[in-house]
Amino acid sequence: MIQSKKMLQLSASAALLATLVLPQFASAAEQTTAAAAPVTLSVQQASSANVEFSSYVKQQYGIQLTGNVTRDQYGTALAKVVASITSITEKEAAAKGFLSAGSTPLLLGEAISATIQAADLKELALTYSEQKVAAALKKAGISYAKGGTLSQKTAQGIAVALDTGIVSASQLSASKVTGAVSADLAYQLLGKVSELGGHYKNYLGTISEDGIYGKLAQAWHESQILKAGELQEVVDTALKQNLVTGYNLKDAAFDPHFDPARTITYGHSDLSHAIQLIGLLKSEGIDAKVQFEPKTSAFIYLKEWGEPVQTDDYQVVQIENGNYIAYAKEYDLSFEFASVEDKKRFQPLILQYAKKDAEDQTGLIKGSWWQPLYHSRTELADYTVITNNLLKEGRYIVQSFSLNDQSAKVVEGFKKLDSKLTVETYQFWVDQPFYNYLLGEYK
Structure with a gap:
């Protein structure tokens, strides 16, 4: 059965839902070229x-x-x-x-x-x-x-x-x-x-270099849906038991090791959006190191949405109640800007050119979301503080974003499944539209 446009929209909404933790228990947020110094330096x-x-x-x-x-x-x-x-x-x-x-x-x-x-x-x-x-x-x-x-x-x-x-x-x-x-x-x-030793800054290239678009496209096409063995079995069980509404899975091997004071991480699922975003930043005279971090978003796909269409980038597994767990290929782009001032310029550009406010809105880059998702580990004006709750096993990381006062419930939910789990938590700064989404606002 071919999914209707409405079903695809519902699926996309559910994928975004997998980046957050709802007030009940909910959840889930979110090779690369090492920075190579030239042989000779002035x-x-x-x-x-x-x-x-x-x-x-x-x-x-x-x-x-x-x-x-x-x-x-x-x-x-x-x-x-x-x-x-x-x-x-x-x-x-x-x-x-x-x-x-x-x-x-x-x-x-x-x-x-x-x-x-x-x-x-x-x-x-x-x-x-x-x-x-x-x-x-x-x-x-x-x-x-x-x-x-x-x-x-x-x-x-x-x-x-x-x-x-x-x-x-x-x-x-x-x-x-x-x-x-x-x-x-x-x-x-x-x-x-x-x-x-492979532990310095890890990134594709810079916004200013001409080849960054091809590198980004290649990184996207080489990435695939991530699987994390026993760790994933735990969080999939959490999905089945409605302890969480979704989660995001990342591979720590792609961590950029950027300076937090100059870094913003931006999540999305569309390659064209990423390419246009970099083009937008370049057109505004902003330069930054760019790292592509593969990410898989997992969430519950309801059976009433119709039979899902599977692709290499979107897979489902049916569970006991007839619903599905859907796994969608996504990415995070981490930007280490040349200065803190350039980092501050990021949000106004997103709100003007990559934040959807109307169904048929023009003047936006392709694939813009109602609630774009980007965040910083250091404080920024007009951003809101939320909590990341994460699990680690080897090189894999499961992340779940929550309102601060819901973090304890998220930790408790995971602990119910495995008392030996170590759940790390930290607070960070996220854009207001996504925070509104955590509060239950669709637009």
Whole structure:
């Protein structure tokens, strides 16, 4: 049976319902290219990169450095980063001996050698011949000959650091191999270890680049409905028992690791809408890093809506009472803006060009919703605070958005199904139209 237009509209409404938690128990909210630094950086570019790395390392690992860094300070910080990106403890990471202990100032050559080991590039460094090392170091104005002041091992590490973009020739020239390492440079080295371990900022590209539309389309076509094994069985049971009206499933591997102060996450289900949204932001002179995060929305499809039509992007499973659990392929777009001011410009554009207020309204980008869904982890004027209640298992995350005073009921509902479940909760800022939807308003 072919679904009527009305049935499709009902289905779309139910899909949106899966992003929220109603006052009863309800629920559910919501590879990518790592940020690659160029092999060579100008001093100005390096300074900009240092700001990014400094912000990231402080935010992700809680590492605070000032002035010139000591050996002990860098060794401790390096162990913390390595432990975070691997399955070992900080104590085990420190025991690898990346850097010998000491309260003396850390020298750049020492820092690079330790960083090369921590970034798992030691074997590559050992392949560098004397000639190859000399050619690489020459870019930084460093003369090298075997038996000179630089040991072969240190020189090999510096050469690899230059060739892989861990440091630039201009930075090395300015700092000198025997110079002290500043906090800014230490943050960069730590950030590079994180990046090479696949834990730095994770995104498709930027709004300003011409190829972003094709990358976005490819990411959408490569994504598929997510399945999460036992975790999904629990939340599907919650759907069957009407403890929740829906949920969203995401894969943590696509987490962008963006700076929360400059980030907004926007949810939708239409590729054309995403492409037009990026085009809209670009036309307004706004640039941002863009990450595509695959998302699956699950909700109850009522049998009175008619027999559902299944596709690769929309699947259903019939349950005991004759209704269905529907699984719809969706996405979140995370934007890390160049500044907080640009982040503040996002909402006025959405309300003017992507918020539907009338059935036949024109002047909107394709697929605009009555209640667009976007949110921030940091406070914004004219946004409203709600709660995210989430479950994690391995790389999968189940999210459910609720009014703040309903969060305890959501947690209780999940706990009824499995007392061993850990339900994390946090408050965040969401757009007013979606908050109105949580209150039961359709428009």
